Each structure stands twice: as structure tokens, then as C-alpha cells.
Amino acid sequence: MKDYDENEYFSSDLSNRERATFEIGIKLGALYHLISGVPVSSDKKVIESIEKGFEASISCQPYVKSVKLKILQDKIEGNKSTELDYDEINGEKIKAVVTIEYKSIKVVAKIEWIEKLKYPLMFIEKIEEL
Amino acid sequence: MKDYDENEYFSSDLSNRERATFEIGIKLGALYHLISGVPVSSDKKVIESIEKGFEASISCQPYVKSVKLKILQDKIEGNKSTELDYDEINGEKIKAVVTIEYKSIKVVAKIEWIEKLKYPLMFIEKIEEL
Amino acid sequence: MKDYDENEYFSSDLSNRERATFEIGIKLGALYHLISGVPVSSDKKVIESIEKGFEASISCQPYVKSVKLKILQDKIEGNKSTELDYDEINGEKIKAVVTIEYKSIKVVAKIEWIEKLKYPLMFIEKIEEL
Amino acid sequence: MKDYDENEYFSSDLSNRERATFEIGIKLGALYHLISGVPVSSDKKVIESIEKGFEASISCQPYVKSVKLKILQDKIEGNKSTELDYDEINGEKIKAVVTIEYKSIKVVAKIEWIEKLKYPLMFIEKIEEL
Numbered sequence: 001m002k003d004y005d006e007n008e009y010f011s012s013d014l015s016n017r018e019r020a021t022f023e024i025g026i027k028l029g030a031l032y033h034l035i036s037g038v039p040v041s042s043d044k045k046v047i048e049s050i051e052k053g054f055e056a057s058i059s060c061q062p063y064v065k066s067v068k069l070k071i072l073q074d075k076i077e078g079n080k081s082t083e084l085d086y087d088e089i090n091g092e093k094i095k096a097v098v099t100i101e102y103k104s105i106k107v108v109a110k111i112e113w114i115e116k117l118k119y120p121l122m123f124i125e126k127i128e129e130l
Numbered sequence: 131m132k133d134y135d136e137n138e139y140f141s142s143d144l145s146n147r148e149r150a151t152f153e154i155g156i157k158l159g160a161l162y163h164l165i166s167g168v169p170v171s172s173d174k175k176v177i178e179s180i181e182k183g184f185e186a187s188i189s190c191q192p193y194v195k196s197v198k199l200k201i202l203q204d205k206i207e208g209n210k211s212t213e214l215d216y217d218e219i220n221g222e223k224i225k226a227v228v229t230i231e232y233k234s235i236k237v238v239a240k241i242e243w244i245e246k247l248k249y250p251l252m253f254i255e256k257i258e259e260l
Numbered sequence: 261m262k263d264y265d266e267n268e269y270f271s272s273d274l275s276n277r278e279r280a281t282f283e284i285g286i287k288l289g290a291l292y293h294l295i296s297g298v299p300v301s302s303d304k305k306v307i308e309s310i311e312k313g314f315e316a317s318i319s320c321q322p323y324v325k326s327v328k329l330k331i332l333q334d335k336i337e338g339n340k341s342t343e344l345d346y347d348e349i350n351g352e353k354i355k356a357v358v359t360i361e362y363k364s365i366k367v368v369a370k371i372e373w374i375e376k377l378k379y380p381l382m383f384i385e386k387i388e389e390l
Numbered sequence: 391m392k393d394y395d396e397n398e399y400f401s402s403d404l405s406n407r408e409r410a411t412f413e414i415g416i417k418l419g420a421l422y423h424l425i426s427g428v429p430v431s432s433d434k435k436v437i438e439s440i441e442k443g444f445e446a447s448i449s450c451q452p453y454v455k456s457v458k459l460k461i462l463q464d465k466i467e468g469n470k471s472t473e474l475d476y477d478e479i480n481g482e483k484i485k486a487v488v489t490i491e492y493k494s495i496k497v498v499a500k501i502e503w504i505e506k507l508k509y510p511l512m513f514i515e516k517i518e519e520l
Contacts, residue, residue, distance in 0.1 A: 006214065009374065009383040014281070018387070021278045022369075025285020026382055033293040034168060036478070037426025039160070039190040046186045053183015056176045060169040062213035083192035084136065084509045088426070090480065109282075114269070119474045122286055123269040127278070139504070139513040148411045148517070151404070152499075155415020156512055163423040167296025167350070214379045218296070220350065239412075244399065249344045252416055253399040257408070266474065290429070298424060299450040306446045313443015316436045320429040322473035343452035344396065 020102035021124060023063050024109045027098050028122040031058050031069070032111060038089045042076040050089070063100040070095040091120025104130045150232035151254060153193050154239045157228050158252040161188050161199070162241060168219045172206040180219070193230040200225040221250025234260045280362035281384060283323050284369045287358050288382040291318050291329070292371060298349045302336040310349070323360040330355040351380025364390045410492035411514060413453050414499045417488050418512040421448050421459070422501060428479045432466040440479075453490040460485040481510025494520045 010019065035054055040046060055067045075093040078086040087093075096111040108126040113119070140149065165184055170176060185197045205223040208216035217223075226241040238256040243249070270279065295314055300306060315327045335353040338346035347353075356371040368386040373379070400409065425444055430436060445457045465483040468476035477483075486501040498516040503509070 006374070006377055006379070006381055006383070009381055009385075011384050011386055014384055014387060015277075017275075018278050018281045018384075021274070021282035022285040022382075022384055025282040025287075026289040027285075029286040029289025029291075030169070030293050031289075033290045033427055037423055037480070038164060039187045041190045046190060049186035050183045053180045053186075056179035056183075057169045060171045060176060060208075060210065060216040078190075080190065084507060086190040088480070090427070090478070114266070117266055117474060119266070121266055121269055122282075123266070124271050124274055124279075124282055125269075126271055127274060136504070136507055136509070136511055136513070139511055139515075141514050141516055144411070144514055144517060145407075147405075148408050149514075151408045151412035152415040152512075152514055155412040155417075156419040157415075159416040159419025159421075160423045161419075163297055163420045166348070167293055214377060218350070220297070220348070244396070247344060247396055249396070251396055251399055252412075253396070254401050254404055254409075254412055255399075256401055257404060294428060299420070299447045301450045306450060309446035310443045313440045313446075316439035316443075317429045320431045320436060320468075320470065320476040338450075340450065346450040 016103045016105045017127060020063075020100060020105040020107045021127065023102050024098060024100045024107045024124070025122070027058055027061055027064060027100065028096070028109055028111055030061065031067070031096055031098070032091065032120070032122070035069075035089050035094065036091070039086055040071060040076055040089050041086045042073055042079045044073065047071045047073055047076070058098065063102045065099045065101050065106075068097045094120075101130065106130050146233045146235045147257060150193075150230060150235040150237045151257065153232050154228060154230045154237045154254070155252070157188055157191055157194060157230065158226070158239055158241055160191065161197070161226055161228070162221065162250070162252070165199075165219050165224065166221070169216055170201060170206055170219050171216045172203055172209045174203065177201045177203055177206070188228065193232045195229045195231050195236075198227045224250075231260065236260050276363045276365045277387060280323075280360065280365040280367045281387065283362050284358060284360045284367045284384070285382070287318055287321055287324060287360065288356070288369055288371055290321065291327070291356055291358070292351065292380070292382070295329075295349050295354065296351070299346055300331060300336055300349050301346045302333055302339045304333065307331045307333055307336070318358065323362045325359045325361050325366075328357045354380075361390065366390050406493045406495045407517060410453075410490060410495040410497045411517065413492050414488060414490045414497045414514070415512070417448055417451055417454060417490065418486070418499055418501055420451065421457070421486055421488070422481065422510070422512070425459075425479050425484065426481070429476055430461060430466055430479050431476045432463055432469045434463065437461045437463055437466070448488065453492045455489045455491050455496075458487045484510075491520065496520050
């Protein structure tokens with residue numbers, strides 16, 4: 001077991017809430033860029049395997065309590081009817097919800113394609129004291 | 131279903147064997163760079179979920195018949211005893227076997243860390259006419 | 261030009277400081293996972309080209325004011341003396357400083373390998389009201 | 391300098407041409423998945439910096455003689471008129487040409503979006519004995 005205190009590296013006037021939103025930002029940025037370009041088909045089993053793989057991976061990161069990734073099957077084109085008939089994951093094709101707890105602060109944040117912004121928005125849905 | 135013939139884009143003097151080794155090279159390069167940097171812990175369930183996720187994904191690519199990915203548990207440091215106690219996947223920590231069939235040619239290729247080369251070698255183990 | 265207000269998606273009790281630390285967390289997570297596994301040699305020109313490429317890329321993201329990436333030449337093994345003699349970027353081999361401004365809040369954050377933690381720490385060095 | 395012979399790991403009945411097409415396949419797969427999801431704007435300087443960064447990186451890989459990457463400016467939406475106004479690289483927005491030499495064999499291969507296939511095709515344009 002590592003013995004550490006990473007907190008000494010942080011600006012001392014940072015609140016726990018500020019630290020918690022920083023931590024969850026890291027996770028969303030990581031998840032998004034790990035999954036971009038990953039090959040996928042519309043097959044339910046393929047989708048679920050990829051979802052579970054990235055959920056397990058991001059759950060290893062600091063302060064993560066849960067990760068829920070949805071690859072949006074109706075946005076995936078390609079069911080392997082031919083060799084080239086498959087798709088790639090990008091920001092239009094996923095929804096994710098990540099929950100972290102840093103000290104007494106719990107944060108829930110999301111990645112979601114917002115059609116009117118034409119943008120895969122990362123946003124904080126809830127922040128609360130436990 | 132897409133109607134296509136991608137073969138017209140290829141050099142006309144390319145043999146089926148040459149095309150098949152090209153195709154499997156693409157898959158190894160893709161798998162390797164998709165998985166590099168992915169967070170992981172030594173937990174068996176985490177490892178298996180990530181393995182299955184990437185196996186499902188690479189299996190979507192053209193001409194792939196099977197993908198077997200092993201994340202080498204004994205090379206993974208970090209069992210989440212603390213928040214920072216986890217690891218990242220790189221070429222020293224995986225073994226992969228990919229099989230493709232292009233027309234009548236079957237190719238089996240691997241990614242494996244070769245200690246004496248200090249290198250995550252991608253190599254063709256077998257090529258045969260079906 | 262897109263007309264948008266992404267702020268409506270965020271929890272309404274989020275302060276500008278909390279939002280700013282969230283935004284910079286995203287950028288560090290993105291940079292880190294984009295650059296993990298990228299091939300590199302110890303050649304100064306190669307290193308500088310890769311640094312500038314990722315600096316330019318991350319600078320496109322929302323609220324980023326500056327990005328400085330250093331690939332640590334003395335940590336890079338491989339000068340292409342043979343075909344296999346090159347390296348890959350990972351968290352031990354980089355330093356990065358990112359500055360963002362969200363409304364009146366300026367945040368400076370870093371990615372740096374901390375030897376005693378054996379960890380590529382992402383941390384907020386400074387947060388201030390402009 | 392590393393002393394090595396990686397060839398012993400390869401199937402002994404592999405021709406130099408087959409090995410060469412394998413090697414260039416790896417490079418295309420690597421380049422494609424390294425660059426997928428990379429943030430970009432339509433600014434010429436940003437585009438050129440990213441192009442040069444990945445050209446330098448892929449040039450480190452075994453047997454590579456040259457790499458030319460074009461990010462297609464007219465396909466990139468977003469000139470940073472607002473914070474969210476930028477784009478991400480994917481297979482529709484690039485052209486790449488990679489040349490390798492393995493022993494006496496030279497291979498030129500490309501990545502190019504083929505509109506009628508709706509696919510970012512990787513293909514071998516030329517293979518020749520030097």
C-alpha cells in the first residue's frame with residue numbers, strides 16, 4: 001500500500017467543493033478521450049461489453065464511486081452486414097454519468113450530446129455535502 | 131447494407147496474402163493504441179471487463195475472426211488500497227492474439243512484450259491458405 | 261457562430277470557482293489520455309513537434325488561455341539507432357501547465373510525475389479572481 | 391543501442407512483401423487511433439501544428455520513411471468564435487500518406503475518406519522492390 005498525501009501539491013485556498021469538481025472534471029475528460037474512435041457495432045452484446053469495460057476502467061480512478069456509460073444504440077450505424085459496416089464511438093453517441101466523493105463532498109456529473117449546442121457537454125448535475 | 135468494393139483502391143499487384151497481412155497490421159496498431167493509458171487495477175473483474183470490452187470492439191473491424199486480449203494481472207500494480215493505487219495499461223502489460231480471414235487467407239498475429247527486445251512486438255505467427 | 265448557453269445544464273448552486281476547477285480538470289484529463297502511448301524519440305525536433313501539436317489542440321478547448329507541455333527528454337529512451345529504438349509517452353515523461361479563465365476566475369493547474377507518490381499527479385497550483 | 395533480431399518471432403514462410411504490408415498496416419492503425427478525437431479548430435496554425443506533431447511521432451516507428459498528414463481544413467467546423475466553437479478529428483477529416491521500407495521493399499499506403507463507401511479507407515497504393 002502506498003503511503004501518500006497528494007494534497008500538499010494543491011493550492012491551499014482550494015475548498016473541498018472546488019477540489020471535488022476538479023476531480024470529476026478529470027474523469028470526464030479521461031473517459032471521453034479514451035472512448036473516442038473506439039470501433040463499435042449496433043449489436044447489443046458488443047455495446048454492453050464496451051460499456052462495461054470503460055465503466056470498470058474509469059472506476060479505478062481516484063475518488064470515483066460509480067460510472068455509468070451508455071452507448072446509444074440508435075445512434076450506432078452498422079450491424080456488420082458487410083465487413084465495412086460498423087461504426088466508431090464519438091461524443092454524439094454516448095451518455096455517461098460519473099459520481100465521485102471527495103471527503104464529504106459528492107458530485108454527480110454527466111457527458112451528454114446537447115443537440116441545440118451541437119456539443120457533447122460535460123456538466124455538473126449535482127454537488128452536495130454528505 | 132452498404133454496397134461497396136474497396137478493393138479498387140488497392141495496388142492491383144497485391145496478393146491476397148499481402149492484403150491479409152496489411153489488414154491484420156491495422157488491427158494490431160488500432161488495438162495497441164486504443165488500450166494504451168487505460169486505467170486498470172489488479173482486480174480480476176476489472177481486468178476481465180476491460181479485456182472483453184476491447185475484444186468486442188476490435189472484433190467489429192473488417193475481416194476479424196477473433197480477438198483474445200490478456201491484461202497480465204501479475205504486471206498490474208495497484209489494488210485500490212488507496213485512491214491513487216491503480217495502474218495504466220501499456221505494452222508491457224498485455225498479450226493479444228488476433229485472427230483474420232481475408233478471402234482464402236487466414237492470419238494469426240500477436241502483440242507480446244519481448245523482454246530481450248524490451249519491446250511490445252507485433253508479429254505474424256501463422257499465415258495459411260484455408 | 262453558435263449561439264448557446266451551456267450554463268443552464270449545470271447545477272445552479274455551483275460557484276464560478278467550482279466551475280473553473282471543473283473545466284480545468286477536463287482539460288488535464290483530456291491532454292493526459294490523448295498523449296498516452298504516443299510514439300516519441302529523444303530527438304529534440306521530434307519532441308518539440310509533438311509538444312506544439314498537443315499545445316495547439318488543447319488550446320482549442322473551452323476557456324483555455326494557455327497550454328505548456330514538456331516531454332522530458334532525459335526520460336525518453338531511444339534515439340532511433342535501430343528500428344525498434346524509440347519510446348512512448350506516458351505520465352512519467354511529461355510536465356504540463358494549463359491556464360484557464362472562466363468568467364472572472366483564473367486557474368493554473370499542472371500534470372507532473374511525483375516520484376514519492378509514484379503517480380502522475382494532476383493538481384491545481386493557483387486559483388484567483390482576476 | 392539495442393541489439394535485437396525481432397524476425398525470429400515471425401512465421402518463417404512470410405515474404406518480405408508480406409512483412410512490409412504488415413508493418414505499414416500497423417502504422418496506419420496507430421496513426422488513426424492516436425488522432426481520433428483530438429480537438430482542432432479551422433485555424434491554419436492549429437491544423438499545421440497538429441499535423442506536424444503526429445507526423446513526427448509516427449516517423450519514430452519501425453521502418454517508417456515518411457509520414458504526411460493532412461487535416462482537411464474545409465471539413466473542420468469551428469473557428470473559436472465562441473468557447474464551444476471547435477471540432478474534433480475523425481476519419482472524415484484527414485488524409486494521410488505513409489511510406490515504409492522493409493529490407494528491399496517499399497510500400498506507400500494511405501488513409502482517406504471514401505465518400506461512396508462512407509468509410510475512412512486504409513489502402514496500399516504502391517508496393518515495389520527498391
